[in-house]
Amino acid sequence: MSNPLEQFEIKPLAHLHLHGYDVSFSNSALAMTITSVFIVILFAFLLRKRTIIPNLAQSIPEALYEFIYNLVKTNVGKQGLKYFSFIFCLFLYIAFGNLFGLFPYSFTFTSHIAAVGGLSLLALLFNICVGVYNRKLGYLRTFLPKGIPYALAPLVVPIEAISLLSKPFSLTVRLVANMTVGHIMLKILGGFVVALGVLGIVPLLFQSLIIIFEMFIAVLQAFIYTVLSCIYLSDALRSH
């Protein structure tokens, strides 16, 4: 039975070094590229005939669009709809990345802290920029909520700052842990199927159920990631 962690190994496909940094095109980068290109092609294909009364193909992206639109509207409010495209892209990218990872011989880039962490840091920077742009100096109120005496500022400001900085980390860990655990479990069960011979049908049945569950988890985690990004965005837009 091969190592269940082998699937998370990053292998460079095209070697490239810039100023001493290794920027090789890896299998992780390939998975990200395929995911992004696939989303664009899928949406272009489904939306090729645009009519007022949508047919089945058109209604799928429209339902997704409306779902995220309502999510942003309820969690961030009307003023958050300006940033809808960012949230929508985030959701699609993570959801399709998770689902793409479930295919045999593919690579789950969402199981890497570096990939998801980069995305979360981008979301944090985006939130800070949106907050500063909309509230100017009032954004600093995030670090010292109203009603707290200034004498407590040396204690409250670092706590709020750490709380803000820990958000992308907890977002990342949640998604990465879920993806990693699911894929390790699938791999171990897959090993049992081969090792048990004829009796392998039992773990095979079990695995077919688990993979359906994993599909559900893949979309659910993308949804949770999106909801929490929305909540952090609404925190940035509004004072406490």
Added chain:
Amino acid sequence: MKKPKDISNLDEKIDAFKRKETARNQKSDEPSSAHNAAKGFQMSIELLSAVFIGFCIGYFLDSSFQTKPLFLTILTILGGFAGVLNIYKSAKGEN
């Protein structure tokens, strides 16, 4: 020709059906134990991530100012406070 159905106690029937439906909906609204476990797992991540970030900032400050272990100690403790704050915020947001 079909006989017209008895509609004399239609209101009662509708009321009984409505009561049954609301009872069923209330039952499904109660969070399951799996849901609670997931929530607990999320809360633990909230707490640990804040402690970890505090630790990292403290370590970074110490190694740049050569003040080991002053900032490391202070910021790890403050990270614990921030973790509790995170849990409080996320619990408040859900209710």
